Amino acid sequence: MCTAATYYPQNHYFGRNLDFEFSYDETVTVTPRNFPFHFCQMGDLNHHYAIIGMAYVANGYPLYYDAMNEKGLGMGGLMFANNADYKPQAAGKDNVSPYEFIPWILSQCATVDEAKALLARINLVNIPFSDELPLSELHWMIADKNSSIVVESMKDGLHVYDNPVGVLTNNPPFPQQLFGLNNYRHLSVDQPADTFSASLPLDLYSRGMGGIGLPGDLSSASRFTKVAFTRLNSKSGTSEAEGVSQFFHILGAGEQQRGLTHITDDKYEITLYSSCSSLDTGIYYYTTYENRQISAVDMTKENLDAAALVSYPLIDTQQIKYQN
Numbered sequence: 001m002c003t004a005a006t007y008y009p010q011n012h013y014f015g016r017n018l019d020f021e022f023s024y025d026e027t028v029t030v031t032p033r034n035f036p037f038h039f040c041q042m043g044d045l046n047h048h049y050a051i052i053g054m055a056y057v058a059n060g061y062p063l064y065y066d067a068m069n070e071k072g073l074g075m076g077g078l079m080f081a082n083n084a085d086y087k088p089q090a091a092g093k094d095n096v097s098p099y100e101f102i103p104w105i106l107s108q109c110a111t112v113d114e115a116k117a118l119l120a121r122i123n124l125v126n127i128p129f130s131d132e133l134p135l136s137e138l139h140w141m142i143a144d145k146n147s148s149i150v151v152e153s154m155k156d157g158l159h160v161y162d163n164p165v166g167v168l169t170n171n172p173p174f175p176q177q178l179f180g181l182n183n184y185r186h187l188s189v190d191q192p193a194d195t196f197s198a199s200l201p202l203d204l205y206s207r208g209m210g211g212i213g214l215p216g217d218l219s220s221a222s223r224f225t226k227v228a229f230t231r232l233n234s235k236s237g238t239s240e241a242e243g244v245s246q247f248f249h250i251l252g253a254g255e256q257q258r259g260l261t262h263i264t265d266d267k268y269e270i271t272l273y274s275s276c277s278s279l280d281t282g283i284y285y286y287t288t289y290e291n292r293q294i295s296a297v298d299m300t301k302e303n304l305d306a307a308a309l310v311s312y313p314l315i316d317t318q319q320i321k322y323q324n
Helices: 098-106 112-119 174-184 220-233 240-252
Strands: 002-007 013-020 027-031 037-039 043-045 051-058 061-069 074-079 094-096 122-124 138-143 148-154 157-162 262-264 270-278 283-288 291-298 310-313
Touching: 002 074, 002 220, 002 240, 013 061, 013 074, 013 138, 013 240, 027 061, 037 098, 051 098, 051 270, 051 283, 061 098, 061 270, 074 098, 094 098, 098 112, 098 122, 098 138, 112 138, 112 148, 112 157, 122 157, 157 174, 174 220, 220 240, 240 270, 240 283, 240 291
Parallel strands: 094 122
Antiparallel strands: 002 013, 013 270, 027 051, 027 310, 037 043, 051 061, 061 074, 074 138, 138 148, 148 157, 270 283, 283 291
16 A cells, blocks of 8 residues: 655655555666657657656566656556556547556656646556556556646546645545545644533643544555645745655655554565655655665756666665764
8 A cells, every 4th residue: 555745845745655565676767858658559759758766667668656757747656456447448548558657647747737638638548568567456646846636547437636635545536535534624733622521621631632533543544644634734944855854754654564564474564665756856765664764866967868767776774874
């Protein structure tokens, strides 16, 4: 399962937790402007916006989990089990497979509004990358420096929703996730008033009591509520370092620790990595489960007019700074 979020203290950040029980040896991968994309039904795109993000590179193709382009548009796919539905090819539509959906949008669109224009023509088709790599059931969050949207392909069609909270998890569908916040309208960052009874004065015995009732479990609905509350009330300084640091703390509200979500045998779902795309600077920051130090790859330091992918293996061993 996964959690995605935006954060706009001054600069603009988009990123996610990827939660799963094993890794595909994903890498931070830069796709330069002249890398040829061969879309399964939409022909070739030989020149496009440069892209950086987390990807599993299979047979030379970047299967992106989340990414941003050089214009400051970010996009990520999250599991949407038992709800995602992909279609047969349709005449008059842009027939795009889900595995190439992120490159399709980020290679051509600079803003959410431009992405919406492409989405009006899109049909997510049931064509896998290969027999060994079947399609994942996904929905997607797309964000620029001003807004974000959610895209869900379901049995009743393609849905595009404005996202006023800048957060997405897995299930249920996004309108139900958003509606669920009504159950927590009493939450506050301030201490609550004593409204229990006029005849029984009660004490404030701790700080943070305005947040009593905020979910703490790891279900996707609870993670949505907790990360939305954290994100919407977060404060930080305006520097890049302060914004990035706070963004990882926001994602920390939804991270999964080994041992708490049992899958099968000795497998447990964990937050394999957390990412933070700086939409202003083109820097992709990340941490991994075993390495809490923030690592970074700067897209602008690559030759973005090249034609070959550039991949950086994750630094996945704990980095400890000794002070004596």
